[in-house]
Amino acid sequence: MTKIALITGANKGIGFEIARGLGSSVATVLIGARDAPRGSAAAQRLRADGVDAVHIPLDVTDEASVAAAAKQIEQEYGHLDILVNNAGIARADGDERALDPAAWAPSGQSVASIRAIFDVNVFGLITVTNAMLPLLRRAEAARIVNVTSEVGSLALTLDQTSPYWSLISLGYPVSKTAANMVTVEYAKELWETPIKVNAVCPGYTATDLNGHSGFKTPEEGAKAAIRLALIGPDGPTGGFFNEAGALPW
Ligand code: NAP
Numbered sequence: 001m002t003k004i005a006l007i008t009g010a011n012k013g014i015g016f017e018i019a020r021g022l023g024s025s026v027a028t029v030l031i032g033a034r035d036a037p038r039g040s041a042a043a044q045r046l047r048a049d050g051v052d053a054v055h056i057p058l059d060v061t062d063e064a065s066v067a068a069a070a071k072q073i074e075q076e077y078g079h080l081d082i083l084v085n086n087a088g089i090a091r092a093d094g095d096e097r098a099l100d101p102a103a104w105a106p107s108g109q110s111v112a113s114i115r116a117i118f119d120v121n122v123f124g125l126i127t128v129t130n131a132m133l134p135l136l137r138r139a140e141a142a143r144i145v146n147v148t149s150e151v152g153s154l155a156l157t158l159d160q161t162s163p164y165w166s167l168i169s170l171g172y173p174v175s176k177t178a179a180n181m182v183t184v185e186y187a188k189e190l191w192e193t194p195i196k197v198n199a200v201c202p203g204y205t206a207t208d209l210n211g212h213s214g215f216k217t218p219e220e221g222a223k224a225a226i227r228l229a230l231i232g233p234d235g236p237t238g239g240f241f242n243e244a245g246a247l248p249w
Pocket of ligand 1: 008009010011012013014015032033034035038058059060061085086087088089120124147148149150201202203204205206207208209210214
């Protein structure tokens, strides 16, 4: 049976390719996007490729928008099989400086900028998950996948042989560490249910988020999320993975 999958921030980048991957295999994909023209255009592009895609207006920082999205999904589909919390930002709007990692130093980042990042990457993730949980509980065995990042791994950031040793910053990495813990807490709450909750890292992927400096394509970056969204009853919950396997917290 076709599954219903909601992907937040699916109008471009990794989220768009997660939608394409899930849509080409098993799901009707709901393109969660805050901008109506961008969201509709993305859904249209996927439909032209044979994917059953529908735009759902969704700003993860706006509780009314998230509630309206949940209501629309309930009215049109009655339940939700897959939630991919993919929407994310690395810098506050207008904070062009922050594209330069040298300007990411903890002592140089404004609290306003860090708060804006947390609004999307942490509080947005929680807002969407809580709003969708009643619909996910109605599915036979729902999956929640949170797109976080290895830069949020405490183990890797303290490993001097890791590429993340040289990244010293507050907003983005700390938000992804929090999103990892949020993943674990939902997994524990839902431990005795068929719902599985995992975090994934796409790897360094060329998208608008990093000025297209990543070395993976968005299609490659989408692979881990697609895999975890489709795990069976014996699959993990409360884990952190990239395309190659488990990652350290
Ligand atoms: P991207 O191309 O910039 O896409 C980000 C998406 O999030 C866009 O669709 C954007 O929508 C959406 N978004 C931002 N704020 C939102 C909000 N308030 N409400 C709803 N949607 C919102 O970046 P990406 O690289 O594909 O990032 C996707 C996820 O992967 C993020 O969580 C990111 O942290 C994670 N990640 C990326 C990399 C990488 O190397 N690229 C590595 C590790 C993890 P608009 O178009 O409206 O702005």
